[in-house]
Amino acid sequence: DAGITQSPRHKVTETGTPVTLRCHQTENHRYMYWYRQDPGHGLRLIHYSYGVKDTDKGEVSDGYSVSRSKTEDFLLTLESATSSQTSVYFCAISNSHLSNTEAFFGQGTRLTVV
Amino acid sequence: AQRVTQPEKLLSVFKGAPVELKCNYSYSGSPELFWYVQYSRQRLQLLLRHISRESIKGFTADLNKGETSFHLKKPFAQEEDSAMYYCALRSGNTGKLIFGQGTTLQVKP
Numbered sequence: 503d504a505g506i507t508q509s510p511r512h513k514v515t516e517t518g519t520p521v522t523l524r525c526h527q528t529e530n531h532r533y534m535y536w537y538r539q540d541p542g543h544g545l546r547l548i549h550y551s552y553g554v555k556d557t558d559k560g561e562v563s564d565g566y567s568v569s570r571s572k573t574e575d576f577l578l579t580l581e582s583a584t585s586s587q588t589s590v591y592f593c594a595i596s597n598s599h600l601s602n603t604e605a606f607f608g609q610g611t612r613l614t615v616v
Numbered sequence: 617a618q619r620v621t622q623p624e625k626l627l628s629v630f631k632g633a634p635v636e637l638k639c640n641y642s643y644s645g646s647p648e649l650f651w652y653v654q655y656s657r658q659r660l661q662l663l664l665r666h667i668s669r670e671s672i673k674g675f676t677a678d679l680n681k682g683e684t685s686f687h688l689k690k691p692f693a694q695e696e697d698s699a700m701y702y703c704a705l706r707s708g709n710t711g712k713l714i715f716g717q718g719t720t721l722q723v724k725p
Contacts, residue, residue, distance in 0.1 A: 533710060533711045535711075535712065537715075542625070542717055543717060544620075544622075544702055544715040544716050544717040544718045545702065545713075545715040547712055547713070547714075550710060550711075550712060552710050558710075560712070592659075592660065594660075594713075596711040598711070602648065602665055602667045602668070603711060604650075604662045604665070605662070605711060605713060607659045607660040607661070608659060609659050610659065
């Protein structure tokens with residue numbers, strides 16, 4: 503398995519509270535991504551990073567922010583959690599923008615907002 | 617618009633039966649397509665990519681540009697094939713993936 507870990511693995515939080523999920527890699531890959539997985543929607547991209555301090559929005563970025571202060575860590579923050587953000591969150595990494603490049607995924611974080 | 621569609625939420629077959637998981641895409645340009653698989657309690661992992669034209673675990677997928685499809689096939693399903701399968705389209709030059717809704721394959725003994 504690629505060296506990619508997510509923390510926490512499970513979290514229950516209350517509506518309106520801030521939440522930060524962490525993705526840590528030991529592969530020195532340039533690209534990092536946050537996806538959310540929901541039944542009927544598959545995986546949808548929230549934000550991604552193409553280098554330290556370089557990030558951009560994905561398809562479903564509203565209510566989320568990210569930061570990447572060093573190559574190995576990519577943080578996803580829910581500023582004020584809502585029930586619609588209850589989901590399974592996956593981090594992924596990729597080494598290249600070139601075609602045919604595989605993405606490697608973390609184990610996922612199950613977040614429940616009550 | 618760039619889109620990936622997997623029309624079947626659940627596909628249930630008996631062991632030894634042929635399997636075809638459908639995937640259709642919408643993309644203006646030359647598509648790069650992948651199949652990812654998620655076994656129970658495991659992380660998503662790459663199964664195969666169209667450009668490699670490979671067979672992994674007996675699965676194959678052929679890109680049909682005329683029909684904008686990338687269906688996943690296996691002639692004889694095994695119980696260990698039971699998993700969630702995602703078709704994905706690579707978008708742009710930053711490695712972003714657009715996923716289909718996923719198909720759960722259930723192989724019954």
